[in-house]
Amino acid sequence: MVSVMVSVVGCAAPVADTARPTQASAAQAATVARSRTVSRTPLKLDVAGATAVLPRGLTSFGAAVSDGSLFVLGGYFGRPHAYSKAGQTGDLMRLDLRSGAWEQLGGIDPAQSIALVAHKGRVVRVGGMEARNEDGTEADLHSLDTVEAFDLATSTWTSLPPLPGSRSSHDAVVLGDALWVVGGWAIDGDTKQWRDTAARLDLGAPDQGWVEVDAPFKRRALAVAATEDRLVAIGGIDDGRNLSQRVDVFDPGAGEWSKGPTFPGPGFGVAAVGVGKTVFASGMDGVVHRWTVGDEAWQRVTTLAYPRFFHRLVASGIDELLAVGGIRQMATGVRVRPIEPVFIGETRVAPTVLEFELDSPLPSKNRQGMALVDDTLFLFGGNKSLGQHDFGAEFFTDAGFALDLAAMTWRTTAPYPAKRQTMSTFVTAWGHIVSIGGFGHDGEVARSHPEIYAYSPKKNSWKAVGSLPEQGRTQFGLAVRDDEALLFGGLDYDPRRPKGDQFRHKTGLLRAALKPADMSFSATDLELREPRRAFAGAIVGDTYYVVGGMREGFALVDTCEAFNLVDREWKTIACPKHGRLSGQMVAMDGKLYLAAGSSRGEGGKLAPDPSLEVYDPSTDRWRVVAEALPIEPKHVHMVAYGDRLVLLSTHNDAGKAHVVIVDP
Numbered sequence: 001m002v003s004v005m006v007s008v009v010g011c012a013a014p015v016a017d018t019a020r021p022t023q024a025s026a027a028q029a030a031t032v033a034r035s036r037t038v039s040r041t042p043l044k045l046d047v048a049g050a051t052a053v054l055p056r057g058l059t060s061f062g063a064a065v066s067d068g069s070l071f072v073l074g075g076y077f078g079r080p081h082a083y084s085k086a087g088q089t090g091d092l093m094r095l096d097l098r099s100g101a102w103e104q105l106g107g108i109d110p111a112q113s114i115a116l117v118a119h120k121g122r123v124v125r126v127g128g129m130e131a132r133n134e135d136g137t138e139a140d141l142h143s144l145d146t147v148e149a150f151d152l153a154t155s156t157w158t159s160l161p162p163l164p165g166s167r168s169s170h171d172a173v174v175l176g177d178a179l180w181v182v183g184g185w186a187i188d189g190d191t192k193q194w195r196d197t198a199a200r201l202d203l204g205a206p207d208q209g210w211v212e213v214d215a216p217f218k219r220r221a222l223a224v225a226a227t228e229d230r231l232v233a234i235g236g237i238d239d240g241r242n243l244s245q246r247v248d249v250f251d252p253g254a255g256e257w258s259k260g261p262t263f264p265g266p267g268f269g270v271a272a273v274g275v276g277k278t279v280f281a282s283g284m285d286g287v288v289h290r291w292t293v294g295d296e297a298w299q300r301v302t303t304l305a306y307p308r309f310f311h312r313l314v315a316s317g318i319d320e321l322l323a324v325g326g327i328r329q330m331a332t333g334v335r336v337r338p339i340e341p342v343f344i345g346e347t348r349v350a351p352t353v354l355e356f357e358l359d360s361p362l363p364s365k366n367r368q369g370m371a372l373v374d375d376t377l378f379l380f381g382g383n384k385s386l387g388q389h390d391f392g393a394e395f396f397t398d399a400g401f402a403l404d405l406a407a408m409t410w411r412t413t414a415p416y417p418a419k420r421q422t423m424s425t426f427v428t429a430w431g432h433i434v435s436i437g438g439f440g441h442d443g444e445v446a447r448s449h450p451e452i453y454a455y456s457p458k459k460n461s462w463k464a465v466g467s468l469p470e471q472g473r474t475q476f477g478l479a480v481r482d483d484e485a486l487l488f489g490g491l492d493y494d495p496r497r498p499k500g501d502q503f504r505h506k507t508g509l510l511r512a513a514l515k516p517a518d519m520s521f522s523a524t525d526l527e528l529r530e531p532r533r534a535f536a537g538a539i540v541g542d543t544y545y546v547v548g549g550m551r552e553g554f555a556l557v558d559t560c561e562a563f564n565l566v567d568r569e570w571k572t573i574a575c576p577k578h579g580r581l582s583g584q585m586v587a588m589d590g591k592l593y594l595a596a597g598s599s600r601g602e603g604g605k606l607a608p609d610p611s612l613e614v615y616d617p618s619t620d621r622w623r624v625v626a627e628a629l630p631i632e633p634k635h636v637h638m639v640a641y642g643d644r645l646v647l648l649s650t651h652n653d654a655g656k657a658h659v660v661i662v663d664p
Helices: 026-031
Strands: 020-022 035-037 041-043 062-066 069-076 088-096 102-105 115-119 122-126 129-131 141-143 147-151 156-159 171-175 178-182 185-188 191-194 197-202 210-214 223-226 231-238 243-251 256-259 271-275 278-282 287-292 299-303 312-317 320-324 340-343 352-359 369-373 376-380 400-404 409-413 424-427 433-436 439-441 446-448 451-456 461-467 477-481 484-488 491-493 503-505 508-513 522-527 536-540 543-547 560-564 569-572 584-588 591-595 598-600 606-608 612-616 621-626 637-641 644-649 656-663
Touching: 062 122, 062 312, 069 115, 069 122, 069 320, 115 171, 115 178, 122 178, 171 223, 171 231, 178 223, 178 231, 223 278, 231 271, 231 278, 271 320, 278 312, 299 340, 340 352, 369 424, 369 433, 369 637, 376 637, 376 644, 424 477, 477 536, 477 543, 484 543, 536 584, 536 591, 584 637, 584 644, 591 644
Parallel strands: 062 115, 223 271, 271 312
Antiparallel strands: 020 210, 035 156, 041 102, 062 069, 069 088, 088 102, 115 122, 122 147, 129 141, 141 185, 147 156, 171 178, 178 197, 185 191, 197 210, 223 231, 231 243, 243 256, 271 278, 278 287, 287 299, 312 320, 320 340, 352 656, 369 376, 376 400, 400 409, 424 433, 433 451, 439 446, 446 491, 451 461, 477 484, 484 508, 491 503, 508 522, 536 543, 543 560, 560 569, 584 591, 591 612, 598 606, 612 621, 637 644, 644 656
8 A cells, every 4th residue: 555644735925016917807716516416336457566556657647645645637549749639638536545445436538737736625627638639640739827725525526717818738836825827838749838827726715716926937847846935946948049057946925936956867748746835846857856945055855766757746644645647658558557656754674665466467487587688677487387397298387478568468478488487687788688597398308408599589489509519508607797698507417317406506607708799608717616506696896796505415505605706716605694595685786686586594594585685896795685585485586776776576376477676
């Protein structure tokens, strides 16, 4: 579930005499009396879990928090810059931040670029843009002057005086009882008129009509936030098509504009929210910055797991924001569905964890090959059974699928060239996924294999690019750097060999030059200090670290080692609190993160280990980051995702994929 706290709202501020009133016409006054009551319908999502997910990815929508709920109105879900009414929605959706349940409330005519604010038991929609053309035809766009209030208690929409002029690509906030609308432009087919005023409506006395104040700028695609007594306008694009990082501050009491410090991030499609005297804002780079009125500069707060723009930031409490919706990049058109909590307090006592559960199309339950390219997890091959030793030919698969972590959607990919499990993978500098060795049935027996294949995400195709010596290996480690890959340890297994020679634990290191057409490995004169397979390994700088694993006779390896890739020498390092079999270790920000697998429990028996530990090579010390991550630890995949860790498990009989994203 999404945690919720009380949002901070400032006090009312008078409007200075420099404002110019815009009288409400008789037609405007008459609109106040019109109202309509709507029904509520529960929504069932395709993605569950403790982290909220939008029912549909959106940009340019309205969002507001009121009475423990997040409200989302309108927006665009079609192809970027190919606007049509088919790509717009008018849905009003409510997310209960305590239960995580969504419901559909009565909507409006489809529109995007809507601003939504909360005020005393209502949410108010302001302006927007409707497309009147069909999909695939020339855009026919028109800005709106509509202002309506939705009463949360009665589920009734009531019209308020329309804007003095239509607006879209604007933003709106509430300061006390005053609704302020800033920036934007008016589109009417081929005609565009930039708005250079801030407009104010007293929500306590809407019949008094709108008042406009001159603004010292013309910008759209900006963000506006309200502090306790100021309006802060951030970024956007100006009437000369220049992207802006400018910050303008309006004091309603004095009726004066001033400049704030330049926003340090991208300003186009930025999102912002005010909490107390402080403004928080994030642009497409994913960095969340804060500025307290009067300070000389912005300060970096944190980063988002999902960088995005044309999204919304809303305050769900004095210590937490929510990043809602948005798009990753215009080229792909992928919208971000996860609603990401952003901690803004002084001290965070535990890692931030995002949890998702979605139906898995994979026939395999575990031991797939996996790699991450941009926002997409590619999974291929694997074993269809939950049994530890089900190695009949029928249990292996070659199926391939890709999971977009931003959209939380699957797509089918080209099948793996062979039915295999337990391959080791890495992503090349030219964007291909390389999959090495593994274990599979050859028609006679299940054994280790030597083949190396490369996958092109752009072409959605596999090709053979080399092999390992002899019959290959499985359960080994890889260190990839510069123009070479080193293979450590692993197992050459073939049940057709004489008893006592079926399990060959390899200690010799193999090396391959990284070339698109040939990545065959050859033997070196380098050796592991002792046999080791099913261990955790990762590289930091010029050193490859090895933790846990198994040796001959199914005995666990209790030592931990580091191999200098330049000097080609080994040294002993400290071991983690939990020595692991089949653990996952990932390098990130100069540290090593270790999770999943099995470790010795009570009585020395192996048991799945849900903890997350971190190792600092500079101090040779381990620390437990989390005692229990919310994921089945057996047969987990873990990779770095920006400055987060992504863990995925399909090891269940319910046909589910569990995804956990951790900010450690």
